[in-house]
Amino acid sequence: MAKRQLILEDGTVLIGNGIGSDVESIGELVFHTGMTGYQEVLTDPSFCGQIVTMTYPLMGNYGINRDDFETITPFIKGFIAKEVCEAPSNFRYEETLDHYLKKHNIPGIVGVDTRKLTRIIRQHGTMKAVIQPVTENVNEKVNQLKRCTLPKNQVEETSTVKPYVVPGRGMRVVVVDYGMKHGILRELTKRDCHITVVPYHYSATQIMQLKPDGLMLTNGPGNPKDVPVAIQMIQNILGKIPLFGICLGHQLLSLACGAETEKLTFGHRGSNHPVKDLKTGKTYITSQNHSYAVNNSSLVHTDLDVTHIALNDKTVEGVVHQTYPAFSVQYHPESSPGPEDANDLFEQFLQIMKDFKAKQEGFVYA
Incomplete structure (x- = not known):
């Protein structure tokens, strides 16, 4: 997996391994406390424009199936998890979480400290963030995040x-x-x-x-x-x-x-x-x-x-x-x-x- 970084509006940088698409994506950083249900989270239109951190450490262990979608087209901007299973096991399993993210051009990061990330959001509130390949232009990106305005037509x-x-x-x-x-x-x-x-x-x-x-x-x-x-x-x-x-x-x-x-x-x-x-x-x-x-x-x-x-x-x-x-x-x-x-x-x-x-x-x- 290629390295990827998450840069927060407050200057925090977390580096992990990339999953899903390799596109750069800006969104509002939030967290979700569900132990299961990542497929419904990915396809819930209420997450439009948001980068979602899953607080439970393991995602993707039962794969993606055809029955649990909440919409046909996902609107989520990014997906963050501590660990994503590469070999799901479930009788309804049809594709991996990674494959689904790639198919819908959604970037993700695994291997970051999601507990730290959740504490930051709880203390300082939701904020803008960007998922991108690892580069040296952190200060430039932080300034870009502070200047940019998230869409209001969700x-x-x-x-x-x-x-x-x-x-x-x-x-x-x-x-x-x-x-x-x-x-x-x-x-x-x-x-x-x-x-x-x-x-x-x-x-x-x-x-x-x-x-x-x-x-x-x-x-x-x-x-x-x-x-x-x-x-x-x-x-x-x-x-x-x-x-x-x-x-x-x-x-x-x-x-x-x-x-x-x-x-x-x-x-x-x-x-x-x-x-x-x-x-x-x-x-x-x-x-x-x-x-x-x-x-x-x-x-x-x-x-x-x-x-x-x-x-x-x-x-x-x-x-x-x-x-x-x-x-x-x-x-x-x-x-x-x-x-x-x-x-x-x-x-x-x-x-x-x-x-x-x-x-x-x-x-x-x-």
Whole structure:
């Protein structure tokens, strides 16, 4: 393996062995605490523009398979691990992690001190970084990183370009794709929903013309305030049909109702984040991937109530509208990867749609 270096915006340099593509790549450096699920991490559009450090030391031991992709085209900028297995062993294994990275032109580094790297991010926050072949121009690269601005159009980059249908005979759900994980579609299709996936910029009028029973706001990358068209759409559709938001969708619903969002120091990324349901007192272990969170104090003068909080840092993990059939969560109930503790939220969404439809039509659903 050829040597490769990771240069951070603060001047830190780590040298390791290269895997994947040998291209130079700049992105936002973050870390993920999942012990497994590297394939889902690589293909989660919420990682668009980011270089991901895996804190668990061994990756690639079960290879890459055809079933666990969260999108067809990965948007990740780089992959960092302590060690990557070169001879995977699993009955679903089809190609190595290294081969997959090469195929999709994604650079990676192995053999670096990922614990040190994670401590730097936890202490100083996420920062820009570059993966490149080993050279002497470190100071030049650090200055370049300090000057450069990361793109703000990640939702546009990851969203579907045209609407498409996933047929079903149950509730008609419009899914607004802000950088959607396929796990969300899998959960809706399990429940026989008739799904229409639409681009991020679809208006409330266009959505209502599809005559949906409910609206799903998906996960996605970046700052929610960079998607004003989505905030306006939500404001125009609230109360007309039930609404369920996940991750970025949760932040967009909160902004549409007058709350504020803020960037976390190093975000939540992993499969082991404890979240408490304030109504039942039950704690869920959840899968998360986000840089931004809803500011709790900003909810005071809105029509939203907090339903869930993160037990690690007390950030808002769920809200519900006081008047309209609309709710959202910051974590990922579809998991992929991670525990399925909160999977019943899809059942709740289904029931809300049935109840709302029954009320509109004047009868009770069985």
